[in-house]
Amino acid sequence: MSLRMRLCSITLDCADPPALAAFYQQATGLEPHPKSDDDFAGLNGGVGFFIGFQRVDDYRAPRWPDQTVPQQIHLDFAVDDLDEAEARLLELGAGKPEHQPNEARWRVLTDPAGHPFCLVRELVGE
Structure with a gap:
């Protein structure tokens, strides 16, 4: 039996998740994820795809x-x-x-x- 995987999310490390999410939202037109905060923000790409941005100390x-x-x-x-x-x-x-x-x-x-x-x-x- 082979394992079948589907990429559903990519998360990028950064110092300021809301700012980086805003950049990609303006660039792509993707919808902001409703549960974004200062430590994690995301964009919904439709068809089960998500781009996340997570705060990393000393990024x-x-x-x-x-x-x-x-x-x-x-x-x-x-x-x-x-x-x-x-x-x-x-x-x-x-x-x-x-x-x-x-x-x-x-x-x-x-x-x-x-x-x-x-x-x-x-x-x-x-």
């Missing part, structure tokens, strides 16, 4: 691409227009590291807590 932001503090995880978001999505996310408080390995296909940004994430071109029909 140290990842350094990308430097591995002094490794990224440990990153998220990828498919977008129709890389330039438009990047501009909107920078307005919301994202950062853009200098190192961009393939800017024509994807963009590496960092959320306000320092977690790297990528915007990838939606490739319809490829």
Whole structure:
């Protein structure tokens, strides 16, 4: 008998869960979880998916691409227009590291807590 698993949640460490949840809520349009507080906040992604943000004392932001503090995880978001999505996310408080390995296909940004994430071109029909 094989084990069947379905990813239902991702939780990111951070110093300020409500602020990081607000960033991703504005970026994605996901609904805030009603039981969020100062130590844990979340967003409901529909279809049984949840993104959580948990407070960690002495949180140290990842350094990308430097591995002094490794990224440990990153998220990828498919977008129709890389330039438009990047501009909107920078307005919301994202950062853009200098190192961009393939800017024509994807963009590496960092959320306000320092977690790297990528915007990838939606490739319809490829």
